[in-house]
Amino acid sequence: MIEYEPVIGMEVHVELQTRSKMFCGCEVAFGGSPNTRCCPVCLGLPGGLPVVNQRAVEFMTKAALALNCTISQRSEFYRKNYFYPDLAKNYQISQGEVALGMNGFVEIFAGGKNKKIAIRRVHIEEDTGKLLHVEGNRSLVDCNRSSMPLMEIVTMNPPPAGLDQIESGEEAREYLQRLRQILLYLGVSDCKMEEGSMRCEPNISIKPKGSEKLGTKTEIKNLNSFKSVNMGVDYELMRQEKVLREGGKVRQETRRWNEDRGTTSSMRSKEHAEEYRYYPDPDLPPVVLDETYIQRLRDELPELPFARLRRFMADYGITEQDAEVLTDTLEFAELFDACAKVARDPQEVANWLTGEFLRLVNAKGVPIVQAKITPENLADLLDLIDKGAVNRNTGKAVFEEMFVTGKSAAEIVKARGLEQVSDSGAIEAAVDAVLAANPQEVERFKGGEEKLAGWFVGQVMREMKGKANPGVINKVLKEKLNG
Helix, strand or coil, X not given: CCCEEEEEEEEEEEECCCCECCCCCCECCCCCCCCCCXXXXXXXXXXXXXXXXHHHHHHHHHHHHHCCCEECCEECEEEEECCCCCCCCCXXXXXXXXXXXXXXXXXXXXXXXXXXXXXXXXXXEECCCEEEECCCCCXXXXXXXXXXXXXXXXXXXXXXXXXXXXXXXXXXXXXXHHHHHHHHHHCCCCCCHHHCCEEEEEEEEEEECCCCCCCCCEEEECCCCHHHHHHHHHHHHHHHXXXXXXXXXXXXXXXXXXXXXXXXXXXXXXXXXXXXXXXXXXXXXXXXCCHHHHHHHHHHCCCCHHHHHHHHHHHHCCCHHHHHHHCCCHHHHHHHHHHHHHCCCHHHHHHXXXXXXXXXXXXXXXXXXXXXXXXXXXXXXXXXXXXXXCCHHHHHHHHHHHHHHCCCHHHHHHHHCCCCECCHHHHHHHHHHHHHHCHHHHHHHHCCCCCHHHHHHHHHHHHCCCCECHHHHHHHHHHHHHC
16 A cells, blocks of 8 residues: 655745835724725725835844744845736735745754754735625625735745654644744734734645655645644645545645534635746835844844743753743743742742743733733742741732732731741641541541541641641641541
């Protein structure tokens, strides 16, 4: 039986967070009344001449640098010609063979191994309009999205020596998540798949294992989440293998992912590149970037996720799992970095931030940057717990008030009278009261039900309003119950 291997290419379109469109001054925003943010330039009307958005070029150059690309000091705009109702000009402005960024890679971790996924190019495009399907067979066109600045990131198959290609739905999802994370660190896009500001169109084919000849590829559209990318790629690989094993032929086409059924279905035949009749745009000058400009943008890049993850593990000795969570966003990574520098135990900082802090962020719907936890206040709270001034449960209540108010731990503990009681005499009195009130449980414990020890601790804590030192409680209970 022939064994097949996948060939998966990824085309990712990302809308840039500029204030105006790629080639005109119209506002960039999501939603709004149809056809209220467009002009003769983005509608392709006679006399409308495009002007390059320099901010978009800057954002794209930063992204290409972060994706380890070589920056082309000269690249040109081309017209990609095709007819579709959402393309008012009947051509889309893109770039030619030489893109702004060439030959990069993205590091991923999937299936238990690290891979460097090869990127062929990062180039400038403009977005199209949007079709709104209404009743019957009618559709309306909204041109608000026309000419929004787009960055297209295309992977390379086969990859050059030392780099890898995507080989499964899981790897496709991980690649997309890493790409999104990097772009969010840079602040060049909000990468909201549900709003279409990040769109992924995998190209899928299979070939006999070891063969140099590529199979016929299909493109998948309508993938609106990381989960759907994973499932869509895996389904299409299985579908193509089934077609070939049954003696059929895979058609070169664009297919639609059907989320409700978990399948793909044919949309239209896939165009060949030559059908687009690419040629240089006569209305736009080349993009020319000098080395000084490129170096300035390189120097402005933040420390990126993978580099920061490795540094956190090396410098602070935290686990890889915690480092992965803490580097998920730039804001979270910077908060941990600041806290770990002033606290005595970075792993304990990681435990509180990945646990209690994230719980409060999610429960209260507060963005990380608006939480009022400061590095100094968190370090002070951990010191109070470490010294036995408050126990861990009380510490959580203090932490929540710190999160909301920004007050110091010492201030909250004093105002609410939360100091931990470690006096053995007071704790012994509380233990005696609990044991006297629960003679049956005492007999059960002495009869072998040692799991009741935790129950007794809880009763003593309740008796002392949660302020008792758990270590002292356990010591006194052990003496009383085993005496």
